[in-house]
Amino acid sequence: MCAIYRWRYILAPAQPFHKHIHIRHRVLWMTKRSDRVGAGVAIALLLAFPAAAQTGQSTPVTKAPVITDTARLLGPRQPIFFRHDVHAGQDQIPCLYCHNTVAVSSEPGIPAVQTCFGCHQMIGGSTPTHQAEIKKIRDAWINKKPPEWTRVHALPGFVRFPHQRHIKILGTESCINCHGDVRVMPQVYQFATLRMGWCVTCHVQRNVSRDCTLCHY
């Protein structure tokens, strides 16, 4: 038995579950909407965002630009104009603050609305455009309707990509290698091709396994 490495006996009686997400052949599961409401109020994190200094992030503090024409931005339009350049760039929030399972699981994790609300309970935005977007996430929390993000990075269902192993080897700053520098992206777009040749190039350079069943099973 492989008992020792199992996540067993975790005591939540019933898990959130939503059946309206149809996942068909070539299943690749992502985080699901929850219809369970948290008992407590989200912790109001008085964030001073000191994290950047702690992780030794080398990029200088950048001021995110004011975007007037969103139509010119690359990448799909999202239900909320969430700006990685503000959060990760200007405010220097580390990637793992929101995508917090990336170092332990194959799935990086999409932050729960609770995570957003943790800060935006306090932070309301300085300009009317910001305020309008932040209101959307506050409404999402109040109405218990999470936003439906449009997926940017997707792999075919026959590919397994263990995020945790890549973070383990390359470090928590290495997200940039595949996702591009989101600290300067007002709207996230697909940076790399994510095609197999692109994966294999890196595996060849680093002289790591290129076995097919590493990713395909």
Added chain:
Amino acid sequence: MERRRFLKVLGATGGAAAAASACDIRPEPTQHLIPYLVPPENQVPGIATYYATTCRECAAGCGLHAKVREGRVIKLEGNPESPINQGRLCSRGQAALQGLYNPDRVTDPMARGPNGQWQKLSWEDAIGRVQAKLREARGKGIAFVTGLESGSFGELIDGWMKEIGGRHVTCEPFAFEALREGNRLAFGTAAIPSYDFANARYVVSFGADFMETWLSPVAYQNGFSRAHGFDAGRAASMAKFVYVGPRLALTGMSADEWIAAAPGTEGMLALAMAHVIVTRRLAPVPTDVARVRAALDANAPERVAAAIGIGADVIVRLAREFAASQGGLAVAGGIAAQYANGAEIVAAVNILNYVAGQVGKTIRFGPNHALEAAGSFQQLTELVADMSAGKVALLFVHGANPAHSLPAAFSEALGHVAYRVSFASCLDETAAASDLVLPDLHPLEQWNDARPRAGVYALQQPVMQPVFPGTRHAGDVLLQVAGKTGTFKEHLQTSWRGVHQRYGRSRAFDDFWNEALQHGGVYADAPAQAVHLTLDVARAAAPEKPALGWKPSPDEPALVVFPSIALHDGRGANKQWLQELPDPVSKITWHAWVEVHPDTAAKWRVASGDIVLLKSSFGAVRAPVWITAGVRPDVIAVPTGQGHKAYGRYAKDRSFNAFELLSGAPTPYGGRAHVVSVAVATTGDHRSLATTEGDAREQGRGVIEVLSLERARALTRGTHPFEERETPRYADQALRGWAEAQREKASLGNYAGNQPRWGMAIDLAKCTGCSACVTACYAENNLATVGEELVAHRRQMSWMRIERYFTGGEAGRPVGAVVTPMLCQQCGNAPCEPVCPVYAAYHTADGLNGQVYNRCVGTRYCANNCPYKVRYFNWYNYAEPGGEWESWPDPLNMLLNPDVTVREKGVMEKCTFCVQRIRGAQNRARLEDRTVQDGEITPACAQACPSEAIVFGDLHDKASRVAALAQDPRGYHVLEGLNTQPGITYLARVVDAVVAEA
């Protein structure tokens, strides 16, 4: 031109067409990512969470670990802490998932409208209606029919029925009435004791199918394989197993000796053996045996041998062996306990155990089985009589389907009941004839408990939110109907305060409760009780009634109805995994059959697949013939489980219902006779059986090797009795050169360094053929079920299959059967690999025969070249929603394992030793800066195997279990002469019999 370039060119010319076709490789169709509102505690996306709960597929009450990914249960595994199943799980348990996600589940409360059509209604309305009917029915007769509920739910119903003057009847089609009555006759207690198979040194089964449906099959099979498995280091290896019964059941296939006693004479054989033990003083005989002395004398071997159909010398030999083993265990059940004299047969077998001094040793009263509390068939028939007489005004049915097991009588009686309420989650026959359906939660979604045996308190917790939000826990509904406060969970906790008082007084209740939830329950020992023969035990030895009312012959055969291992009493019939699971004996899928002996078939001039009309005085069915030497010539046998008139898309109108042939009158012991006289008429119709059997005989191909016990004992380390089957010597030089070339090739680039070589060892001395591994593989690897039509075309997808071959039968040799699991052998020199034009089949650095689905173009050359026939081709798109061959209609698709690709049409697939588990373990190990430990990876088949016959590991790790087993002198490779160098080592079966070496 290289073959790969050839295909590239070919691809370029056909490129335009390909781009437009469906085989275009594009990213995942998932368009949106929907975050959690609040992340669930302790759950990480991508990592499974395991919850301990209890299996409710039969009365055994095995412990479960439910594997939950992102809020959905995707796999069930045995709970290693449960003293019942020790971490193992059978096919029916695995398939509980298909009950949970069944597409035919009732989603909301429904009531019959004025024109008889179903109308959905709200829960408040539904509960209001029940309360109104309850008021009306007070004093006019209220009855509640359930399956066996050994825990708090049963107590709730008992208490409520007492309160309102109703009665609670349990309906289990296999309720073991004869076992209870036989124990009462012999020992004065109607309890079902604990049978210690693990410590038995000699096992005789009088019809008991203890690896199939008898009481607690996983537990018994696990114990049995410990006793019966061959262990060269153990002094008294192995425990001999003798099976007595008119038909070679799965349990009988493991036997060293099959005695096809005439039906109904099993008791005589037991008494005759007891007679030998007593008269020859083979064991220290207890004094109270004098009470049965006369009965034993009446059953002396010479007197009864002819009736049984074996020689008196055989009886004497069996008795000697049984007594000499000093650890004999005789069990009676199955068909032997379903004759009219079933209770007497059980009592006779009890006497045999008693005179051999085994009662209190291998059979212990005290830790009694929960089924002792089950109702009897007699109670059900009494209820039916009352219903017909109009004495029942309100009937509740939960977890039982008597309209299927007692078709005519119950359905007729239902018509006389004023109001019928069903808690069924699928519209089975009983629910379909109801006025109101209140869909219950599936056991995996609800709180409950079970007491599978005295001292074991197994808890059930919801492992996920209900699949259908419109369903409700029957316990909650009942509490509301009864006007009581609180939820069923609170009721459950209240009743657990008693357990807390007994076993956890030192801790607070909440801590005790949480701990019990973590472990799946509370496991304690029950004190043993001493039993002695009763005063009127002699009555048992002189049956009042003959077993059968006539002497069976091929012209007037005895028809035996036996429980199906997969479908049980029919409750599994709407699960594709169980329908497609080949019966371990007949290998027939999706259909029932009638077993006929070759001589009888010749007499009737029928062939396999010919449809005959079986007519008893109670009903008639049309059944296809399956000719087998594993049944007596004067007996024909049919399985239960099929022939549903409702229940769901996979069960409905499929084959015939064997219960229709049986009498509805109870036997003297309150049970039901599963044997009946039938008239057989040929119809001239034929039906090709959807069988997965290739050849009924092994034909000496070396697929299954058998050693006699004597020879196996003589083997020493380093010897290889199967050497003669290996590659001829003249090929040695060529092989060496080939091996060198392989090593060079294999150590290039990132293949250099120490790679594991994954391998497996399968001990055929332990494998019983129960097929739990097959269903586990379906569950783990997203195997499609293809349906009867495609199975008939041999297009089933079972990566793991059980091959069954009959032995003996000619020249007076006894008939037997051998079984072996057959899966991809992960050849070191695989014939499939070099023929793949696109390198989809290739050799991985760690010794697997990889199969890259997205590379595969479906030439099927690999399957053509595979000598083991373990590659399976997707002829259709089984995952296409709404498609003709759809295998996972919504919401069944929720049980798909997200770690395994669902294959498309045109793709070859096969076993890869659960490569997703291997990679998962490697990922975990890498994260923790260590290497993978031996035993850390367990493929689904090895994990499920109730006999623990399968061991997986790294052959390069000399300290691993599998490396040691690969060196076992019993080890051999299937078709070794082909030089495929398989990664699977089979250990030859060992048979303790006069004739062996098939």
